Amino acid sequence: MAAIETYLNEHSEAFLKELFELLRIPSISADPDCANDMATAARWVADKLAAIGMKSEVIPTKGHPIVYGESPKVDGAPTVLVYGHYDVQPVDPLDQWVSPPFDPEVRQGRIYARGATDDKGQMLTHLLSAQAWLQTEGRLPVNLKYLIEGEEEVGSEALSAYVAENTEKLACDCIVVSDSGQFGPGQPAITYGLRGITCCEIVVQGPNRDLHSGSFGGSITNPALALARILSGLIGDDGKVQVPGFYDDVVPLTDLERKQMAELPFDETQYMGQVGVPDTWGEAGFTALERRWARPTFEINGLTSGYQGTGGKTIIPARASAKISFRLVPNQSPETINEGIRAMVEKLALPGVKVEVRGMHGAPGLLVPLDSPYVAAASKALEHAFGRAPVMTREGGSIPVVATLHKQLAADTLLLGWGQDDDNAHSPNERFLVEDFYRGIRASARLWEEIAQI
């Protein structure tokens, strides 16, 4: 691998130049005016794959095209599927950008541009690492498949359909995704679990119009009160969700996981200060980190009812509604959980109102066993590139498309994020440390070797 290391060092400027090329394409998937730019970006990725020596294709969809690439066949070697995306978030508010979002520049060791970290910069590391292998060794130690979509920021609809219809084409032993971050500056992480999610809206319909609370109050069920009772009844004093059977399928934290999480440098006081709360709260019997990463939760995302202006208005509102979501963990099934939620909401409803649960949809969580050989391989690759062993983390958020890949392809999934918490993904002045870009390429190049040796 010495030749590869030399290649990486000698081509660092060329790599940066290539990333800048891609960053200059304003591929905002949410913006209909960017349709041509989306096609240009897809083409750029496909051309890059071809230039490295991959079979590549641009696959049209109802939405933005998917780019697929495949490395020259290596018999007997494992197959790794790299997932990434070439689309980016909108750039508003534009006036808060120090340099224009599609005119990348390096300041104080950081690449500033929309898409720098999310996900053009991170995605590209896995192409450049393959290039280094092929240019120096003339071969790759593994079979690589690339699935690079253009709709990650708008729901991955086309990709989900494509994956469902092409499980054989996409078959692999392991999925690698670099679309997140390290645990902290210089502290790499392997994210081996994601939470799932299920969302819905509860709508409580009371009287056919807002009523005078004096004339009618006492005889008519107040829909906002009925809603409050439903929401309140969904969780117990111990912070546990009260839906019957809710925890039945939860994969418990292992002793090893709890030990690893406890050893992470997580300062709860600092955390509270950062978000401005006087205390943490949640499910009894677990630490804050355990609850964030590995336990299911119930959250109210929004409440609406009656009069919301200044002063008061003494009405019984005609209706009240809440947007709610539950984070799920492996192996909770969104479908089973949804049935339980529906039944519980119905049970908690007061008489005199009509309660509806609307727009229910969900995605499962995912979990890679900590003793997976792919986790071990990634761990060695990251330690090599970052000079420090990675910590094992889970992620509280949900990445539905990754959960879909994981489920459809039934392969261990590794989230190897090269970014930082403060990279401003989705915000003005998105950035990516030049050093993280290079370490990502180096880690990726080593990863193929480590996986080959499993």
Place this chain on the structure above:
Amino acid sequence: MAAIETYLNEHSEAFLKELFELLRIPSISADPDCANDMATAARWVADKLAAIGMKSEVIPTKGHPIVYGESPKVDGAPTVLVYGHYDVQPVDPLDQWVSPPFDPEVRQGRIYARGATDDKGQMLTHLLSAQAWLQTEGRLPVNLKYLIEGEEEVGSEALSAYVAENTEKLACDCIVVSDSGQFGPGQPAITYGLRGITCCEIVVQGPNRDLHSGSFGGSITNPALALARILSGLIGDDGKVQVPGFYDDVVPLTDLERKQMAELPFDETQYMGQVGVPDTWGEAGFTALERRWARPTFEINGLTSGYQGTGGKTIIPARASAKISFRLVPNQSPETINEGIRAMVEKLALPGVKVEVRGMHGAPGLLVPLDSPYVAAASKALEHAFGRAPVMTREGGSIPVVATLHKQLAADTLLLGWGQDDDNAHSPNERFLVEDFYRGIRASARLWEEIAQI
């Protein structure tokens, strides 16, 4: 009283003409452009009082003027204070009026104009009845005081201050207010009780910004959930308010009251159909009518938190708030109740959030004993004028200014409404049955006689 009856019959057209004069003045208290019209209307009322033979004055205030009138002193006779208001509601939406709001006309036996029933038409009945007495008998059987304000529709601020400073001047045995309605068409009512009220806003502050519910969920108290638990905890499964001591001072319904309410033609099924609810609900152990009129309640008037747009947004909102109100009944003290609410809200708060109770203010309810001689006198007067004995009702709503008068002057208060439910007070095409106007004058004229005979 035969001469009076004749006088009333002979002057019916003149009375209507006078009411039209007053209705033509666009005295919208909420509209700064109507300042001159407010002065004109106050002057009109004062002049009318003087023309009848009363001492009258226009009292300037920080807001709109108060009109005060006093009849020639009748030694040894009881004193009645008539409260009314010459200001009217705004007229929007103007395009829904069939005839212009300040160009009164009679259609199908109804006077159409802003202020027809609320309150110019009703208020004027008590001046015209006195006129009939003085023109025919040359005397009044009681002492009358008139307190006619111009800020009823905007909060009665000036009046409240004036009453507090002039309790001796306004001293009386009984207060009469005609600013409401009959129980139904042709079925007069004496309203002998009003509910009080206390209002506030509960604000729950969570993190210093909306947080990603995946990354943070499980460790941070969701302020919307904390709010739901507070609101839900304020009321029990039996519909009873859970604030300790809440019911301690409640004057219980007497057997007579319960019997009278049960006998009223109140069709619960029709009532539910009218407001479009599948069931009624409230405090256990009471009928819907008892709960609306004579039992305290808790209502949520509005809820606000987090994301309220279309679709979903998986956040932990930074804050959540609810506008709430409690209807009170005699003898609950708003001050004592407010203390209890504050303490209960604090007790119900989850850890990890900051809870504030804001803008608390209230007004007590009022209750005239059913065996009050003034109730009996009014009953006879109404039966005489409407050809039917009045029913005894209480009102679920609160009229803070009436509660203030009742409390400050410590006098029995009678709400003798001549209007109808469908008179469109506060709405386009406000109206007042010509017949109700005349019956009101007749009832008022008789009332002075009946009170004199107590």
